[in-house]
Amino acid sequence: MPKTDVINGNKAAAVAVSLVEPDVIAAYPITPQSSIVEYLTQFVINNDIDSYMSEVESEHSAMSVLTGASLSGGRTFTATASQGLSLMYEPYFRASTLRLPVVMAVTNREMISPQTVWGGPQDSLSVRDAGWLQIYVEDNQEILDTIIQAYRIAEDKKVLLPINVCFDGFYLTHMTEKVEIPDKQDIDRFLPEYNPEHIILDSEKPMAVDPLTSGYLLMEYREKHLKAQQEALKLIEEVDSLYEGITGRSYGGLVENYKCDDADYVIVTMGSMTGACREAVDHKRNEGLKVGLLKIRALRPFPKQKVMEIISGKKAFGVVDRNVSFGWDTGIIYQEVKSALYDSKCYMPSVPFIGGLGGEDITIEHFEDAIVKIHEAYQNENNPQTVWLKN
Amino acid sequence: MMESKEKEYITSVGEGIYSINTGDWRINEPVLDQEKCKKCGLCFLYCPVFCIEKKDDYYEINYDYCKGCGICARECKSGAIKMVEKGSSSYAKN
Amino acid sequence: MRETIETLSNNKELISPGISACVGCNVELTLRTVMRVLGPNTIIAIPPGCMGGVGVVGWNKKSGANVPVFFPLLDNTASMLAGIKAYYKKIGRDINVVAFAGDGASVDCGFQSLSGAAERNDNIIYICYDNEGYMNTGYQRSASTTRGAWTSTTPVSKEKVGGKKQHKKDFPMIMAMHDIPYMATASPAYIPDLVNKVKKAMEVKEGLAYIHVLNPCLTGWGIKPNESIEVSRLSVQTRFFPLYEVVNGDFKLTVDIKKPKPVEQYINKIKKFSHLSKDDIEEIQNYVDKKWNKLKMSCVEGGRNDEQ
Ligand code: SF4
Numbered sequence: 001m002p003k004t005d006v007i008n009g010n011k012a013a014a015v016a017v018s019l020v021e022p023d024v025i026a027a028y029p030i031t032p033q034s035s036i037v038e039y040l041t042q043f044v045i046n047n048d049i050d051s052y053m054s055e056v057e058s059e060h061s062a063m064s065v066l067t068g069a070s071l072s073g074g075r076t077f078t079a080t081a082s083q084g085l086s087l088m089y090e091p092y093f094r095a096s097t098l099r100l101p102v103v104m105a106v107t108n109r110e111m112i113s114p115q116t117v118w119g120g121p122q123d124s125l126s127v128r129d130a131g132w133l134q135i136y137v138e139d140n141q142e143i144l145d146t147i148i149q150a151y152r153i154a155e156d157k158k159v160l161l162p163i164n165v166c167f168d169g170f171y172l173t174h175m176t177e178k179v180e181i182p183d184k185q186d187i188d189r190f191l192p193e194y195n196p197e198h199i200i201l202d203s204e205k206p207m208a209v210d211p212l213t214s215g216y217l218l219m220e221y222r223e224k225h226l227k228a229q230q231e232a233l234k235l236i237e238e239v240d241s242l243y244e245g246i247t248g249r250s251y252g253g254l255v256e257n258y259k260c261d262d263a264d265y266v267i268v269t270m271g272s273m274t275g276a277c278r279e280a281v282d283h284k285r286n287e288g289l290k291v292g293l294l295k296i297r298a299l300r301p302f303p304k305q306k307v308m309e310i311i312s313g314k315k316a317f318g319v320v321d322r323n324v325s326f327g328w329d330t331g332i333i334y335q336e337v338k339s340a341l342y343d344s345k346c347y348m349p350s351v352p353f354i355g356g357l358g359g360e361d362i363t364i365e366h367f368e369d370a371i372v373k374i375h376e377a378y379q380n381e382n383n384p385q386t387v388w389l390k391n
Numbered sequence: 392m393m394e395s396k397e398k399e400y401i402t403s404v405g406e407g408i409y410s411i412n413t414g415d416w417r418i419n420e421p422v423l424d425q426e427k428c429k430k431c432g433l434c435f436l437y438c439p440v441f442c443i444e445k446k447d448d449y450y451e452i453n454y455d456y457c458k459g460c461g462i463c464a465r466e467c468k469s470g471a472i473k474m475v476e477k478g479s480s481s482y483a484k485n
Numbered sequence: 486m487r488e489t490i491e492t493l494s495n496n497k498e499l500i501s502p503g504i505s506a507c508v509g510c511n512v513e514l515t516l517r518t519v520m521r522v523l524g525p526n527t528i529i530a531i532p533p534g535c536m537g538g539v540g541v542v543g544w545n546k547k548s549g550a551n552v553p554v555f556f557p558l559l560d561n562t563a564s565m566l567a568g569i570k571a572y573y574k575k576i577g578r579d580i581n582v583v584a585f586a587g588d589g590a591s592v593d594c595g596f597q598s599l600s601g602a603a604e605r606n607d608n609i610i611y612i613c614y615d616n617e618g619y620m621n622t623g624y625q626r627s628a629s630t631t632r633g634a635w636t637s638t639t640p641v642s643k644e645k646v647g648g649k650k651q652h653k654k655d656f657p658m659i660m661a662m663h664d665i666p667y668m669a670t671a672s673p674a675y676i677p678d679l680v681n682k683v684k685k686a687m688e689v690k691e692g693l694a695y696i697h698v699l700n701p702c703l704t705g706w707g708i709k710p711n712e713s714i715e716v717s718r719l720s721v722q723t724r725f726f727p728l729y730e731v732v733n734g735d736f737k738l739t740v741d742i743k744k745p746k747p748v749e750q751y752i753n754k755i756k757k758f759s760h761l762s763k764d765d766i767e768e769i770q771n772y773v774d775k776k777w778n779k780l781k782m783s784c785v786e787g788g789r790n791d792e793q
């Protein structure tokens with residue numbers, strides 16, 4: 001029988017990993033991720049899990065150890081944030097281009113400068129085009145469930161790509177919530193063994209990994225990599241329903257559609273801010289404004305079709321970004337959503353919002369204001385400049 | 392087309408041996424005089440290409456990949472190996 | 486020596502017979518020798534550098550070796566190998582997990598991951614072929630370049646001013662100070678000694694074994710191909726590069742040089758030193774003497790006298 005526990009997001013992540021029992025874990029501590037590493041080393045020393053734990057000297061080595069372990073056929077896990085993710089960029093990119101299904105939690109934290117340790121997904125969003133799958137989650141239960149699903153998605157023969165499960169630092173990592181912990185037997189049944197054939201370092205099957213390669217072949221590999229990302233679109237949805245069959249919990253797969261079907265206006269969110277936005281949507285609906293919420297879960301692959309289906313035909317939309325896109329004068333998700341809508345051939349006004357940087361709160365009031373601004377954009381038929389949600 | 396018969400991969404891996412014909416490189420080539428040879432094996436130990444082969448009781452140069460560096464001639468203490476212009480020796484294959 | 490010849494002639498060649506290493510390259514010799522000793526139960530990492538460049542990792546869909554071979558990144562060789570070893574250890578398979586890396590990938594940007602793996606007792610064999618610089622990218626200096634040497638980034642003026650200003654990083658000693666179970670230096674001019682050391686490294690089942698090989702680079706340093714081994718031998722006979730090993734903390738010369746030749750003899754064979762003055766050479770000689778004396782003091786016993 002599944003148990004229930006009141007735990008923080010980092011513990012939820014560690015518990016998910018303990019249910020999967022990867023062969024090799026390597027990690028380097030960084031705020032706000034550190035307690036994940038502590039929980040896991042404790043699980044290993046207690047013999048709760050049979051995993052090899054490497055306490056590496058840097059994030060660069062964490063990803064490198066996992067690259068080696070995954071190349072040998074092992075199942076792997078690490079977690080990091082911000083500066084740690086930047087430091088590991090070199091092996092990070094390569095884990096995806098070698099098509100290694102590494103699973104990594106990112107406890108989202110702002111990038112310096114200024115010196116900061118608080119939440120914000122600028123870190124993982126900045127590396128969104130390094131070939132990994134990226135899923136952003138909202139609460140501790142979703143952290144646990146998504147990390148387990150991540151293995152199934154990453155290791156599928158149609159996909160074979162590394163995956164990030166991203167969640168906001170402090171808001172989720174350090175906040176405790178009630179979390180249901182599935183039975184290990186159920187997870188064992190849910191997760192088939194990982195048996196790589198596409199790439200392996202094994203003396204019984206000599207193979208060169210990464211010979212010097214001509215451009216024409218590189219193009220072929222990139223094309224297949226892009227296709228695998230598209231395959232993941234289907235798979236993320238399938239795995240979500242499969243998992244629902246076992247635990248009764250579904251997150252909608254690529255996106256969550258909250259009251260968008262009959263809405264005139266849509267507000268787009270991602271990550272832990274979504275809870276407050278749901279309340280704001282309910283308030284505004286009570287006041288008679290037909291607004292819905294679209295939560296982006298999968299950022300890579302980007303759920304273009306879903307976003308189009310949900311937003312096209314509405315009167316206006318807005319996107320609340322907890323990050324910036326330098327050079328665009330907006331947040332990143334705003335640009336992604338706008339690109340997705342281009343093919344829908346229907347134009348509507350839209351409003352970019354930026355808020356909550358460096359761990360600042362985005363309050364229910366902020367979201368209510370934002371919804372009003374989206375409504376105004378429709379009435380005034382204009383696209384306002386980025387609106388900063390400040391206190 | 393050759394290409395279509397090749398095994399397909401989704402990422403950068405290689406199977407089977409790639410080699411280039413380094414025997415083409417040499418200008419001079421070694422000739423081993425079995426009479427003078429003391430069978431010490433120094434040439435075998437120091438040939439970078441490992442193209443001097445140990446037979447049961449003598450050594451023989453395999454010219455397939457010999458780059459003609461002359462190390463074997465230099466390291467032989469008995470003067471049993473001479474470097475000659477490529478093709479000028481009856482021992483050497485082309 | 487007989488034993489070495491037996492080992493090397495009985496064991497199969499595991500590297501592609503035709504790789505495009507320069508004519509007379511003693512790194513090619515070192516790699517082929519090492520691989521014959523290691524045998525087929527081996528996974529080998531060749532980071533970017535000469536051996537990767539000449540085709541040991543292969544080309545397009547072909548491999549350059551008959552064992553699993555791969556390019557790590559320039560700076561993560563040791564940690565990638567640690568991950569491979571971790572997995573095989575976990576599933577209970579004993580397999581040689583080996584690096585064959587240049588000095589750039591070891592003493593410069595790869596040092597952090599190598600030092601980390603050494604400290605964590607990761608059970609890998611790490612062989613550094615030290616050709617004193619970034620030879621594959623056109624002979625730039627590294628921390629391992631000898632003082633005074635011309636490189637493409639430590640150029641020399643018409644007035645013969647220039648060359649590298651700093652001494653070579655004493656990397657074997659740095660690795661020994663990690664208290665790893667096995668550390669050794671080796672030379673392509675002393676193949677039986679090298680073969681013994683690789684065998685000892687293979688016996689290490691807990692912790693890291695490190696072998697540092699000084700490989701004079703013919704093209705980058707300006708050495709005649711047929712003098713490839715001779716110059717390597719001079720590096721040892723002048724005490725410029727002592728051959729020693731450190732087994733569980735105990736230092737021992739494996740080739741003692743009782744009557745050293747002057748360093749000048751080594752230097753004179755190499756074009757990258759051709760601009761050096763008498764004083765410059767004396768400076769290097771003093772440094773070599775000082776280093777040798779220090780090493781001698783650390784040694785529990787002397788080795789056999791040099792017989793070559
Ligand atoms: S010339 Fe060089 S490559 Fe040819 S056999 Fe002699 S040592 Fe080997």
Ligand code: SF4
Binds near residue numbers: 428433435450466471
């Ligand atoms: S080095 Fe000279 S004497 Fe020794 S085996 Fe070779 S050819 Fe014969």
